[in-house]
Structure formats: structure tokens, C-alpha cells
Amino acid sequence: MSDTAPVITRGLTKRFRSGQVAVDSVDLEVPTGSVFGFLGPNGSGKTTTIRMLLGLIAPTSGSVELLGQPMPKAQLAVLPRVGAMVEGPAFYPFWSGQANLMRFDAADRTSDPRTRKARAGEALERVGLSAAAGKKVRAYSLGMKQRLGIAVALMQRRDLLVLDEPTNGLDPQGTREVRGLIRELAADGITVFTSTHLLAEVEQVCTHAAVMSRGKLLRQSSMVELRSELRPxxxxxxxxxxxxxxxxxxxxxxxxxxxxxxxxxxxxxxxxxxxxxxxxxxxxxxxxxxxxxxxxxxxxxxxxxxxxxxxx
The missing domain is CATH 3.30.70.100 (Alpha-Beta Plaits)
Known part of the structure; x- marks a missing residue:
């Protein structure tokens, strides 16, 4: 991995045609190897920011660097090193979980078809869906679909993992399992950027955090620094x-x-x-x-x- 911060934005702004400013001059810097919590109430601009990071929508102004390279200019080189789950996963409902994973992997020009089936099995096992691998996705619960979305992001080795509300729809046990998975990924050297409106996610998993509200970035720091400022x-x-x-x-x-x-x-x-x-x-x-x-x-x-x- 590069010594450059995996995520850097400077003055990132998104203004829609209606005149609404969804993201207003956001400067972010995500440390390598961190679990970075992107925290804010619903509607604060988190998902719009993530979509700009990944080149899914163009910013009105400002710049984005992922893994040391400018986006979206370098997206063909960068995105194969980035796993992402944004705004809830969408799958072919009449296909099995394993078939969906293999279809998504086949669309990746950098993937190796010879190892596809084995990698799908490993990803499903890692997110706790091995028993449901052959079940049609239309029979999956919302929480199971969330796990399958994370499995898609894990089909290949990634340097950066971007997860938008990864515990949405999960029961308490599933939430704990996803938290454990995020910790494991970070221990493997993957930088994890996760957005959430749940403070418990940040408290229990994240090493760093940024706070968004009404499109503005109010604060970013390490969790150690933030806790040290909480005077009794x-x-x-x-x-x-x-x-x-x-x-x-x-x-x-x-x-x-x-x-x-x-x-x-x-x-x-x-x-x-x-x-x-x-x-x-x-x-x-x-x-x-x-x-x-x-x-x-x-x-x-x-x-x-x-x-x-x-x-x-």
C-alpha cells in the first residue's frame, strides 16, 4: 500500500440543480490502516460524499484522491483496489447468493475466472452466509443482503473498503459479527471507511472519525484524541x-x-x-x-x- 493517505478530499462540494448544497467544501484525510467512521444524522451528506469518492457522481467543485491517485481520472487503475457497498446492495433476486457473487466477479476485468468459485465460497464464509450460498436472494432477509453486499466487496484483495451503513437491517448478533469482520479486515492491513448514523459503530469499531451535519464537515480526529478532550x-x-x-x-x-x-x-x-x-x-x-x-x-x-x- 502507498504511504499516501487512502482517501483525501479538498474542498469537495456537490450542488444539485435544485440549488440544494448536499456537500459543502469537505476536506477529508483518512489514515492508512485506520477504521474511519464517517458519522452523521441521516441526510447529512455522507452517501453523496461516498458516491463522489468512488466516481459515481461528479463533484460540483473540489478534488478527490483515492490511494494516491486523482478521481475519477484514474478510476480504471484505482477501483480494482477498492471494495465498496453503497446505498444497500442490489442483486438478481432469482439467483443464489453464490451465483450473484460469481456474476459480479465476472464483470470485473481484473478478476481470475479460475479462482472465482473458490473466492466466492471464501467470501460467503467470511460474512457468515455459507449455509445460504445456494438459496435464492429473494428469500434473503435485509440483513443477509447486507452481508452479501460486503461479500461482493471481499471477492478480491482490497487496499480500501468503503461501506455505507454496513449494519443496516442486521439483528444484534449480525451487527456484532460485522463489527468483528471490520476489525479483522483492518488487522489484515485494509483501510476501512464506513459511514453510519449509529454512534455505537464509531465507539466500538473505529480508530478515527469525522462528523458531518447538513453537508458540512464539523470535525475529524482520532478517537483517542476525541476521548481525551472529554473533560469530567x-x-x-x-x-x-x-x-x-x-x-x-x-x-x-x-x-x-x-x-x-x-x-x-x-x-x-x-x-x-x-x-x-x-x-x-x-x-x-x-x-x-x-x-x-x-x-x-x-x-x-x-x-x-x-x-x-x-x-x-
Missing amino acids: RLVVRTPDLGAAAETLTGLGVTDLRRQEETVDGDPGELPIDKLAAALVAADVRIHGFGLERPSLEDAFVALTGEGFDVAE
Whole structure:
């Protein structure tokens, strides 16, 4: 693999004829060997960005490089090294899963027909569909079709795998299996770029993440960096909100917020025992006291101003 980042965009923009700006000046850089989570609420521009990355639609402006080469100019050289599943897989419904895989592989001018059947079997086994290899795809569940779409992307060795909502339609067991598969692929040296609106995907699988909202890229960083920025907050549960807030402000606690029977704020480097003693001395009734680290959900929602589907 090249030392160049597998995915680079500069000022990537897509404006439709209606005037809608679906993607607005996005700069992305995906590290080699990472599991990169492209996170955002539904309708935030993720799929449109992916379609531009793969040369499926042309950007209005800006540039894309995949595996160190410009797209779509170099797509004939680049795309054989890229596996992709975008906007849900489409298959021949009256063919079996294995027959579909072999048909897709036959359309790839770089594939070896002598190993096609063996590679189809290996891909089906890797995504847990060996038992359904001979079943017609019209009898597959949505989750099985998702797995078959990933199997198509795995028919050949890839340097980059692009997955658009790969766990869509999967039950909890299937979701865990796909997460495990993504980790295995990354361990094999494949860079995985996966879009999702599920925060759990990013938390449990990804090494890096980018956050999209309303077509704009709000943030990209490593997950280690993001977690390190989540400063713990002092949380005091008390019916004496006014007295508690006044006492904590006087001690230097900042960014105070009041909710029903709760005051929380940023204590900085202030000793927690000193804060507790001061509240007791001020006759503040304490029903709960401690430091709580904000969740990644809090961080992402704060960035976008929108909620995420955080379900499994």
C-alpha cells in the first residue's frame, strides 16, 4: 500500500440543480490502516460524499484522491483496489447468493475466472452466509443482503473498503459479527471507511472519525484524541440549586448548568474534597456528588446540534 493517505478530499462540494448544497467544501484525510467512521444524522451528506469518492457522481467543485491517485481520472487503475457497498446492495433476486457473487466477479476485468468459485465460497464464509450460498436472494432477509453486499466487496484483495451503513437491517448478533469482520479486515492491513448514523459503530469499531451535519464537515480526529478532550464535569444532585450554584461559582467552577435538582459544571483542577466541604459548610443538601465524564454521544450531539441513533 502507498504511504499516501487512502482517501483525501479538498474542498469537495456537490450542488444539485435544485440549488440544494448536499456537500459543502469537505476536506477529508483518512489514515492508512485506520477504521474511519464517517458519522452523521441521516441526510447529512455522507452517501453523496461516498458516491463522489468512488466516481459515481461528479463533484460540483473540489478534488478527490483515492490511494494516491486523482478521481475519477484514474478510476480504471484505482477501483480494482477498492471494495465498496453503497446505498444497500442490489442483486438478481432469482439467483443464489453464490451465483450473484460469481456474476459480479465476472464483470470485473481484473478478476481470475479460475479462482472465482473458490473466492466466492471464501467470501460467503467470511460474512457468515455459507449455509445460504445456494438459496435464492429473494428469500434473503435485509440483513443477509447486507452481508452479501460486503461479500461482493471481499471477492478480491482490497487496499480500501468503503461501506455505507454496513449494519443496516442486521439483528444484534449480525451487527456484532460485522463489527468483528471490520476489525479483522483492518488487522489484515485494509483501510476501512464506513459511514453510519449509529454512534455505537464509531465507539466500538473505529480508530478515527469525522462528523458531518447538513453537508458540512464539523470535525475529524482520532478517537483517542476525541476521548481525551472529554473533560469530567462535577455533578451535584440537590434540591438547593441556587445555594449550590452560588457556592460553586465562588470557588471557581465554570460553565455551570442547572437542571431539575442537578447542578453541573467544569471544576478544572479544583480538589473535589474541597468542593464537597464547601457545599456542606453552606448547608447545601447533597443527594448525589461526583465527577462524570461526558459520553461520546454528548460530544457528537454538541457538534451537530442534532440527535444520533445510538441504538445497537
